[in-house]
Amino acid sequence: MRASRAAALAALVLAAGTVLPSAATASAAEGPQVGVDSTWFPVSNYRILDTRVGNGAPSGKVGPDGVVKLDIRKILGLTSGATPTAVVMNVTAVGATDESFVTAYPDGGALPTVSNLNVSPAHQVTTNRVTVQVGTDGFVDLYNHVGNVHLVVDLQGFYTAKGANGYPGATFTLGTPARLLDTRTEVGGHPGKLTGGEDGVFQMDVSSVAPGGGDLVVQATVTEPTQPAHLTMYPALQAPWRTSDVNFDAGQTVTNLSYVYAGRDGLALYTNSGATHVVIDYIGQFQNHGLSGDAGTHGLFVPANPTRVLDTRKGLGAPQAKPGPGSTTRVKVTGLNGVPEGVAAVVINLTGTNADQDGHITALKAGDPVPGTSNLNYAARQDTAAMTIVPVSADGFIELYNPHGTVDLVADVQGYYTN
Numbered sequence: 001m002r003a004s005r006a007a008a009l010a011a012l013v014l015a016a017g018t019v020l021p022s023a024a025t026a027s028a029a030e031g032p033q034v035g036v037d038s039t040w041f042p043v044s045n046y047r048i049l050d051t052r053v054g055n056g057a058p059s060g061k062v063g064p065d066g067v068v069k070l071d072i073r074k075i076l077g078l079t080s081g082a083t084p085t086a087v088v089m090n091v092t093a094v095g096a097t098d099e100s101f102v103t104a105y106p107d108g109g110a111l112p113t114v115s116n117l118n119v120s121p122a123h124q125v126t127t128n129r130v131t132v133q134v135g136t137d138g139f140v141d142l143y144n145h146v147g148n149v150h151l152v153v154d155l156q157g158f159y160t161a162k163g164a165n166g167y168p169g170a171t172f173t174l175g176t177p178a179r180l181l182d183t184r185t186e187v188g189g190h191p192g193k194l195t196g197g198e199d200g201v202f203q204m205d206v207s208s209v210a211p212g213g214g215d216l217v218v219q220a221t222v223t224e225p226t227q228p229a230h231l232t233m234y235p236a237l238q239a240p241w242r243t244s245d246v247n248f249d250a251g252q253t254v255t256n257l258s259y260v261y262a263g264r265d266g267l268a269l270y271t272n273s274g275a276t277h278v279v280i281d282y283i284g285q286f287q288n289h290g291l292s293g294d295a296g297t298h299g300l301f302v303p304a305n306p307t308r309v310l311d312t313r314k315g316l317g318a319p320q321a322k323p324g325p326g327s328t329t330r331v332k333v334t335g336l337n338g339v340p341e342g343v344a345a346v347v348i349n350l351t352g353t354n355a356d357q358d359g360h361i362t363a364l365k366a367g368d369p370v371p372g373t374s375n376l377n378y379a380a381r382q383d384t385a386a387m388t389i390v391p392v393s394a395d396g397f398i399e400l401y402n403p404h405g406t407v408d409l410v411a412d413v414q415g416y417y418t419n
Contacts, residue, residue: 039169073138098147334396352378
């Protein structure tokens with residue numbers, strides 16, 4: 001259900017947020033919405049914050065311990081009815097002056113000891129997908145730890161309690177992990193780098209996973225770009241959207257989880273400048289239940305309090321040691337902070353840090369064969385984060401496979417999907 005089909009639910013208008021001087025001054029609200037079975041409502045990528053131009057908040061970088069408050073209810077035009085339980089956003093940091101991190105969390109709740117985005121002056125643009133609970137007052141907060149940084153946020157969709165607004169919404173179905181495109185090879189039909197500009201747009205066939213199109217969840221990776229640019233994915237045969245899915249500097253390898261709508265003619269890939277290799281890995285898709293259908297009980301999203309379940313630097317969730325080449329780290333994700341046994345999948349923010357070389361991590365259901373896909377691509381001696389969705393074994397575990405080098409791993413659970 002795209003925004004045009006959900007117009008009766010939400011008339012999207014831009015709202016202004018407020019920049020607060022410190023986390024301690026955030027408003028005292030009722031807090032997060034935890035444990036609510038929710039369905040998905042996607043919107044066409046919609047920019048709700050850009051501190052470079054005063055869009056959604058006053059113009060200017062967010063300072064140390066600075067918080068930007070986003071009024072999600074107002075942004076979505078929800079003047080009545082239930083408050084969204086969570087939102088999915090693409091959060092971009094631009095022009096960071098210090099090594100820092102950005103945390104998204106529900107207004108009214110305590111600042112959690114997790115991070116969503118790791119930023120550095122070494123890379124002027126850093127992006128990560130974020131799933132975050134919405135406070136009962138309708139606000140989401142973005143916190144910057146140290147230094148100064150611009151924040152840009154593109155809204156991709158929202159969850160509401162099942163049936164809360166009179167519409168069933170969509171539920172998530174895990175797919176078999178599959179590589180749909182790799183321009184370094186023949187996979188996907190585009191051997192060679194994607195070139196910048198509208199003349200370089202590639203129309204990717206997704207019929208193997210979504211005949212007729214649909215709302216897909218994919219892990220998108222760019223590698224070996226010749227210059228700073230961004231990658232945008234949108235329905236084929238449409239004009240390029242004015243938002244981005246992956247932002248990157250020259251020479252970077254960057255992965256980002258993307259919620260994309262593929263039309264009957266497939267998915268278009270556009271980069272605005274230079275040339276870059278692109279890899280697209282399929283994770284799953286949302287099933288639309290129309291305007292009056294029954295969403296059922298499977299594939300519902302349930303927000304959880306952001307919880308760190310793994311930190312190999314501290315021996316949390318695994319031995320206190322860097323996972324080495326060819327290693328598999330087994331992580332318990334259920335039975336912790338409201339995530340019950342028997343869930344289908346968890347939404348996690350996965351971070352690689354203290355790596356001795358560039359590499360990647362594949363996240364999978366514990367006990368399954370390692371697929372030929374990746375969920376996080378990390379760089380040597382840098383903190384690199386990516387959100388992903390990982391299927392969970394019957395006994396509540398996921399596995400993280402590291403094929404090369406040594407790297408510390410950190411994983412934060414944001415929520416889960418019902419079985």
